């Protein structure tokens with residue numbers, strides 16, 4: 369809907385006074401209103417608040433304040449990221465009336481950089497899911513084909529961006545929730561190195577796995593947004609100082625060169641026997657050709673433990689979730705049942721939590737509580753932590769042999785609405801290619817690579833060593849300058 373395909377170009381037009389901040393905000397608001405019922409990408413948009421922010425940013429630009437290259441550009445924020453004075457629901461009935469009294473660090477950084485927070489996007493409840501169908505506010509549709517899911521859990525952010533309502537969005541990624549919806553909606557998205565982007569104000573799902581990251585049409589826009597988000601934060605005890613790549617990291621020597629900018633890079637292509645759709649194999653072959661044409665050398669890479677990574681992830685994620693979600697008791701936080709008998713506190717908790725949480729969230733709290741319970745802890749949670757350690761070691765070894773790892777994001781393109789929730793274990797297995805980056809903390813970038821026979825986008829993933837986020841994004845930019853990204857037009861037509 370916006371007349372621009374890239375946030376950087378819109379930012380330049382605003383800086384050059386060709387477009388006012390209010391005009392950009394109004395265009396986005398108009399697109400939101402048009403697409404509202406078709407896609408259900410948003411949970412909360414407050415147009416008055418948006419226009420007030422827009423006027424304030426315009427004033428700062430007019431006064432010559434050094435803002436950022438994205439000043440005045442509207443951005444979507446996933447609804448598990450706290451926004452002061454703007455409802456933040458996590459896609460749950462539990463928090464349907466919650467308005468945070470403070471901003472997440474990433475939100476404060478966006479505002480300081482002059483971006484306009486357009487609103488809060490739909491998501492799987494508490495970020496648990498892969499399709500954006502578990503939201504209390506109803507499912508989001510894929511703009512490429514509205515009968516299909518957009519992926520999840522950051523599906524609202526992906527649908528809003530792919531349909532051009534905004535050019536930039538924030539997602540959160542605990543086991544793939546930035547990369548997989550980006551892949552299924554034809555976008556670029558980064559799961560940053562754990563600790564490089566503050567989690568302060570992100571409502572926790574699984575704290576040792578969660579990361580906030582950028583989603584956009586291109587790697588170039590993701591890079592500019594990442595620069596605004598990243599950096600240490602004293603309010604997040606797991607946030608890390610800006611760290612250079614270790615001295616023995618081969619990637620450090622990569623400088624890029626005209627014509628063959630990926631020359632000198634070795635890319636290991638994940639060698640996995642698990643079946644993928646033909647469109648995914650075709651995208652993998654296209655990605656290999658593209659990387660080689662840009663000068664990289666590509667070799668097969670065996671990666672043991674792929675089968676074990678998904679169960680380890682689901683044990684750790686649900687264990688941490690069962691602890692994080694204990695605070696929603698209807699007293700300190702969360703939904704309060706109207707007529708419950710508070711004389712029996714156990715009953716009160718049970719009523720509030722059964723009514724406030726949806727089925728998938730309840731399932732995961734039960735699973736996680738079980739994995740942590742006395743007598744079972746050693747057999748399940750501790751075992752999963754050992755597998756996590758082994759996965760980290762294997763990836764570290766692999767990244768001493770190759771610079772980057774190429775893999776699919778997902779074995780399929782976006783399934784039709786309603787096809788995934790009936791079989792939770794099958795849905796969990798669909799995270800096969802994404803969970804390792806969260807278990808290890810490594811950065812991973814999803815890039816669009818063509819479409820399947822129904823016109824649904826396919827994504828491929830590049831994983832790099834810790835702190836290689838900027839190099840990954842630079843590699844993505846080289847790939848996209850050789851082969852421009854295809855955009856989804858809101859009326860269903862595809863444009864290059």
Ligand code: GLN
Pocket residue numbers: 495496497498520521540541542543544545546573685799
């Ligand atoms: N699909 C995964 C899960 O349900 C990942 C979710 C996420 O990254 N937030 O746990």
